[in-house]
Amino acid sequence: MASRNLSHITEFIxxxxxxxxELQVPLFFVFLVIYLLTAAGNLGIITLTSVDSRLQTPMxxxxxxxxxxxxxxxxxxxxxxxxxxxxxxxxxxxxxxxxQLGGFLVFIVAEIFxxxxxxxxxxxxxxxxxxxxxxxxxxxxxxxxxxxxxxxxCTAILVSSCVFSVSYCSSKKINHFYCDNVPLLALxxxxxxxxxxxxxxxAATNLFFSMSIVLVSYFNIVLSxxxxxxxxxRKKAFSTCASHMVAVAVFYGTxxxxxxxxxxxxxxxxxxxxxxxxTLVIPxxxxxxxxxxxxxxxxxxxxxxxxxxxxxKSM
Numbered sequence: 001m002a003s004r005n006l007s008h009i010t011e012f013i014x015x016x017x018x019x020x021x022e023l024q025v026p027l028f029f030v031f032l033v034i035y036l037l038t039a040a041g042n043l044g045i046i047t048l049t050s051v052d053s054r055l056q057t058p059m060x061x062x063x064x065x066x067x068x069x070x071x072x073x074x075x076x077x078x079x080x081x082x083x084x085x086x087x088x089x090x091x092x093x094x095x096x097x098x099x100q101l102g103g104f105l106v107f108i109v110a111e112i113f114x115x116x117x118x119x120x121x122x123x124x125x126x127x128x129x130x131x132x133x134x135x136x137x138x139x140x141x142x143x144x145x146x147x148x149x150x151x152x153x154c155t156a157i158l159v160s161s162c163v164f165s166v167s168y169c170s171s172k173k174i175n176h177f178y179c180d181n182v183p184l185l186a187l188x189x190x191x192x193x194x195x196x197x198x199x200x201x202x203a204a205t206n207l208f209f210s211m212s213i214v215l216v217s218y219f220n221i222v223l224s225x226x227x228x229x230x231x232x233x234r235k236k237a238f239s240t241c242a243s244h245m246v247a248v249a250v251f252y253g254t255x256x257x258x259x260x261x262x263x264x265x266x267x268x269x270x271x272x273x274x275x276x277x278x279t280l281v282i283p284x285x286x287x288x289x290x291x292x293x294x295x296x297x298x299x300x301x302x303x304x305x306x307x308x309x310x311x312x313k314s315m
Contacts, residue, residue, distance in 0.1 A: 013173045028085035035078040041287025042071035052300040058136040070283035073107035097179040105156035113148045116213040122241040123217035127224045162195035254278045
């Protein structure tokens with residue numbers, strides 16, 4: 001009977017970013033602004049790359065899906081987080097928690113590999129420009145994006161199933177602002193060796209393969225750019241991948257800070273701060289990075305705001 005009761009826990013309590021009462025309302029408005037900027041920026045990128053005839057290239061096709069992923073990731077986290085700033089009982093139902101963890105894993109894994117796909121796209125564009133439209137054809141683009149979503153969905157099912165296969169005791173307080181692997185497993189009173197191993201292997205494997213693709217791609221890109229004789233040519237080649245390099249550096253830098261910190265200094269509070277960055281801040285920054293440093297996106301936005309019908313010409 002005891003094990004049966006343990007498996008029938010119905011809800012968890014989310015501690016949030018801070019448990020200080022005087023910070024709840026100010027934090028609500030801070031994260032509301034972040035989420036609104038994230039939604040506006042990413043929906044703007046999705047709209048522009050969908051309707052503007054000049055942005056119908058593989059590069060902007062992948063950028064559109066990165067925006068979909070960023071918007072999805074922040075939407076899985078932010079609404080529940082914002083509600084919890086304003087309520088006394090910061091509860092989340094068992095299956096609601098499982099769904100949030102699954103959704104978060106789908107989008108975070110998809111982002112990891114979408115950045116790798118975008119790095120490969122830039123590698124082909126700069127190192128093999130004459131074969132670009134053949135190598136990165138529409139069929140290949142659809143295949144890469146489909147595989148990214150399929151793999152991220154399978155990973156989310158596997159990892160979240162392992163996390164919710166353990167028994168949970170009387171302690172229901174999750175030291176986080178959303179349902180994440182590590183703080184959830186910290187509440188378990190059963191053996192967590194298997195789910196912890198699955199979580200570690202999944203995270204390590206995903207980071208290793210995606211970062212390998214990114215590093216190899218940009219290593220070859222840098223070599224190709226350095227071989228260009230004219231300074232104008234080098235500047236033009238670098239500008240085509242500068243935005244993506246900035247986004248990659250910010251995203252992977254945050255993940256590496258989180259996973260490579262010494263175990264003695266590792267804490268759930270540190271995880272929360274890092275999680276704020278890669279679930280909410282980075283999805284807000286990415287549209288700014290790509291739009292402020294990208295002449296094509298800025299030109300498309302100008303065309304769309306001044307004469308929307310012009311964006312649809314020759315589509």
